Amino acid sequence: MNFGAAQQRTSLETLIDNAGGAVPLLRGSSIGPYVFPGIPPEFTNWQEEVRAWHHGVALLELSYHMAELHLRGPDALELLKRVAINKFDPFRVLRGKQVVVTSPEGYVIGDAILFREEEEFFRVVGAPFAADWIEYQASISGLQVEATRHLSWSVVQAPRDVFRVQVQGPSALALMREVTQGSLPEISFFGIGEFQIAGVDVRALRHGMAGEPGFEIYGPWDKQQAVRDALEKAGENYAMRKVGALAYSTTGTQSGWMPMPLPAIYDGDGTKPYREWLDQYFLESVASLGGSFQSDRISDYYVDPVELGYGMLADPNRDFIGRDAVLDRVANPRRKKVSFVWNQDDVISALQSGLFEGPETRAKSIAIPNPMYSTFQYDAVMKGGDVAGISQWCCHTPNGPTFLSLGTVDIAHAAPGTELTLLWGDPGSKRRTVEAHNLREIRVTVAPAPYFDKVIKSGQQ
Structure with missing residues (x-):
């Protein structure tokens, strides 16, 4: 994928080394959320x-x-x-x-x-x-x-x-x-x-x-x-x-489909040859990481197939890359994919703050219908003072109407109706695309993923 023959190739591994780690590399990127090219924002509304x-x-x-x-x-x-x-x-x-x-x-x-x-x-x-x-x-x-x-x-x-x-x-x-x-x-x-x-x-x-x-x-x-x-x-x-x-x-x-969790390729000897194969022209190398969940260890941002709902797809009768670890997680699940329903009053308060307060006190802006402001969105979801889960892909839907996000949560807190707190924002971000703001608490309620019932498998059409 060499689009600039005159420019020297730089591997993802070198980019990570130069940035001082995978987290600084991704949190320093000014690339915004995933875009949908070739079509206008709206055909009607x-x-x-x-x-x-x-x-x-x-x-x-x-x-x-x-x-x-x-x-x-x-x-x-x-x-x-x-x-x-x-x-x-x-x-x-x-x-x-x-x-x-x-x-x-x-x-x-x-x-x-x-x-x-x-x-x-x-x-x-x-x-x-x-x-x-x-x-x-x-x-x-x-x-x-x-x-x-x-x-x-x-x-x-x-x-x-x-x-x-x-x-x-x-x-x-x-x-x-x-x-x-x-x-x-x-x-x-x-x-x-x-x-x-x-x-x-x-x-x-x-x-x-x-x-x-x-x-x-x-x-x-x-x-x-x-x-x-x-x-x-x-x-x-x-x-x-x-x-x-x-x-x-x-x-x-x-x-209920998680579109783009952060790919588990940024550390470890097993994927090092792959990082050396990837270069600066791949999305993995230029993507951005944002949100309130903060860790210096890139592996803390990884997800496994079981928590995303793919455990039933795993074939126990055949070898494949990562087989033993995947089957261990099938037997010992840690988190579960859920929907988070955002509290309406808290969303309105954050919207008002982002629009009408100055940078010293305002909340992070909430774009509608998609508030995401990075390629990989990782917002901490709290129970008391502990991180209980991660909110990753958020939107407003008129089909509720409601604000929703999709994420993973500890199994102990995965029951529908469980009340948690989402931390909205990324204060101190080094990305110039992120405005100065303060962290804002938004109450969320756990709901099933998908949030809306599906009929595509049953044939009830």
Whole structure:
């Protein structure tokens, strides 16, 4: 991934050494939250765009913000079996998986959606962390597998082999039946179906995002306009809304999916060769860390697959990177993923303080709908004077309406209804993108994750 041949390559390991550690490196970065390129903040208004996938039908754009890694060759599946915790027997052609990869110590590096397109062709689609790790493992594996990267538009604005959109919401199935003129095949959960829209051959992964049923449609990049036009035309009968970047940024919190925990790669001998392979052009090297949770040990920011809800995916019958540590955490869980519902009065007080008080007393500003101000958001959640959990991905949703965040909490405090305190802010931050402010306590109540009920697996559509 060398975009500046004239500039000397600097490895992530060197960047960490020069900064005096991984925590100073990440807390010194001025990069802001993850962006969603290629689409406007709003197509209409973000409130109704958020409501659309909960109350009607929404069209979400996936063509631009995600990285894709293509794996081809007779050993592609063997590579995945070595690096991912998942069960792969069976894993048929035209099926999808949420693939999870971990460090040798069993902490999460990343997750992505894995598409098995052909016997020897797989797509890894999502945030770059899982794809980067898998690409590195392919390069050192000695296996017959070719890894080809397709970068997000945040890095390179170039056409891909496929476009990718998602139709979701209570009316998604009815819309899909209409736009396919009744030819939509029966597609099981995480199955991939083949059909036509406007005469164009497309495929669709059946899953959901933000708690509602959905179809992730993809097809030839140069034929996407006909498909888009047909979807928008049929969508008129269902009051379909196109979803902009503001509304899209809230999907993870509402669906109970943790989009971007800090990848567990910044310390330890097991990942040192990987840090030497990564350079300054990777997100891992330029990402920022913010929030009220403070520790000098980067490992305190790592999460394991069990606390994120991925324990049931782990295959106990196969070796993979981090296997023993992952299975130990399956047997001995420490924390649990939950939703935190923010107290309305405390949010209003913090908003008022951020807007109308001076830097000596004001609270950290709360942007709406997504208050995050760093790539990795880590806010301490307290019980008494002790850290009981971490709040990581926050938003306001008109589907409550409420302020929510997604995070992990000690099992002793994970019961719905438990009252805790979130510390909002990052006083003394060295990042110039963070204004002077004071720490603010916000009461939160533990709730299930996902916060909204899902129907995508049950077929209740």
